[in-house]
Amino acid sequence: MKFTQFLKTKGASAAIFMGIFYAIAMLGIFLPGYSAVPGNIDKLPIAIVNQDAGEYGEKIAGQLQKNLPFKEIETDLTNKKALNELEHNDLALVVHIPKKFSENLQKGEVSSSIDFTINEAGAQTVSSTMKSVVTEINSQLSTQFSQQTAEGVLMNFNVPKEQAAQLAKKIETTYSGNVVTINEVPDGMNNNMLPMFLTMAGYTGAMIGAMQLVSAFRESRGKASKKRLFTYVQITALMISVVSSLVALGIAYLVNKPSGDLFLSLAGQQVLNYMVCFNFTAIVIFLMGDAGMILNLPILLIQTLANGSTITRDMMYLPYEWMSHISPMYYSVQAYFANLFGSISPSPYIWSMAAIGAGAMVINMAIVAFIHKPMPIESKEMKAETESVKNAAEITA
Numbered sequence: 001m002k003f004t005q006f007l008k009t010k011g012a013s014a015a016i017f018m019g020i021f022y023a024i025a026m027l028g029i030f031l032p033g034y035s036a037v038p039g040n041i042d043k044l045p046i047a048i049v050n051q052d053a054g055e056y057g058e059k060i061a062g063q064l065q066k067n068l069p070f071k072e073i074e075t076d077l078t079n080k081k082a083l084n085e086l087e088h089n090d091l092a093l094v095v096h097i098p099k100k101f102s103e104n105l106q107k108g109e110v111s112s113s114i115d116f117t118i119n120e121a122g123a124q125t126v127s128s129t130m131k132s133v134v135t136e137i138n139s140q141l142s143t144q145f146s147q148q149t150a151e152g153v154l155m156n157f158n159v160p161k162e163q164a165a166q167l168a169k170k171i172e173t174t175y176s177g178n179v180v181t182i183n184e185v186p187d188g189m190n191n192n193m194l195p196m197f198l199t200m201a202g203y204t205g206a207m208i209g210a211m212q213l214v215s216a217f218r219e220s221r222g223k224a225s226k227k228r229l230f231t232y233v234q235i236t237a238l239m240i241s242v243v244s245s246l247v248a249l250g251i252a253y254l255v256n257k258p259s260g261d262l263f264l265s266l267a268g269q270q271v272l273n274y275m276v277c278f279n280f281t282a283i284v285i286f287l288m289g290d291a292g293m294i295l296n297l298p299i300l301l302i303q304t305l306a307n308g309s310t311i312t313r314d315m316m317y318l319p320y321e322w323m324s325h326i327s328p329m330y331y332s333v334q335a336y337f338a339n340l341f342g343s344i345s346p347s348p349y350i351w352s353m354a355a356i357g358a359g360a361m362v363i364n365m366a367i368v369a370f371i372h373k374p375m376p377i378e379s380k381e382m383k384a385e386t387e388s389v390k391n392a393a394e395i396t397a
Contacts, residue, residue: 045314
């Protein structure tokens with residue numbers, strides 16, 4: 001056999017195709033997706049809540065609106081509403097200027113500070129970017145409230161020069177930016193990445209499981225009805241989900257040590273995550289057979305960017321944002337963030353994930369019912385007769 005002939009074999013041809021295909025898929029998906037960082041940082045929504053009755057609060061709020069590199073800046077929210085939206089990651093930063101900011105600043109009181117609130121229980125890029133932004137804001141505000149600048153501002157308010165100089169000296173040493181972090185994530189990348197890793201473990205296992213179990217479904221046709229075999233597939237997947245989830249959580253508790261009170265809710269979500277991902281990835285396998293994996297892997301790669309663990313929906317390019325709305329991984333990651341580190345209920349994300357799983361199962365049932373052709377079921381008598389004829393033929397031979 002010549003080498004050129006070997007290259008034409010099914011296995012060699014498939015290996016060549018897959019090597020080229022996945023090089024294109026991975027680079028074609030990851031590089032454009034990650035180019036959103038820092039390119040789309042300006043799409044992050046923030047809120048400026050100015051409750052100050054004095055001149056300084058209005059001046060600072062106006063300057064921040066003008067100079068901050070964000071296109072969407074909410075200014076008509078109450079502090080309570082803004083913080084609630086921050087909890088749900090609908091905002092990336094809340095800047096709160098308190099009621100007596102100008103008054104305290106002019107008196108030289110230490111309480112003259114602005115609160116910058118950041119939520120750590122979300123996409124890593126957001127929290128790290130917001131911390132850098134807050135550092136820059138505080139630096140600029142400190143410069144703005146230098147003695148010379150403050151004195152000029154005060155004199156514009158018709159404050160006598162000597163009094164203005166005294167007040168400016170107090171202002172120079174009084175202003176401070178108060179950085180508030182809610183839902184703090186423990187130190188270590190293993191903690192930041194835990195929601196994604198738990199989700200990926202379930203998704204990848206479910207995707208491979210879908211290929212194997214649908215293959216078993218096809219091989220068993222004729223030995224039982226399609227309905228019975230489909231039920232067997234789902235029951236087997238459920239058994240695998242329970243065992244694999246316990247193993248995954250065992251490792252997570254060994255390394256990350258989350259609260260023991262969360263074990264049952266985390267276990268339930270991981271089991272649900274597996275079943276939803278199983279039916280989601282089984283759709284193309286039921287349609288295309290093992291060749292469906294060619295499509296399933298790029299879908300998985302897209303979801304690694306669209307799951308919201310690194311960048312938020314606000315920063316995603318449209319194809320990734322569209323995928324996030326139907327992605328089991330997105331809702332799983334967000335539910336884990338809420339459950340492990342947040343102070344909001346993960347229920348909305350859990351229900352969204354369950355809805356995707358239910359929809360995927362209905363699609364799989366329809367594929368099995370209407371696309372897979374029915375096959376005559378081999379009875380025990382026919383099977384015994386076939387075996388006896390086969391045995392007789394072997395003896396004769």
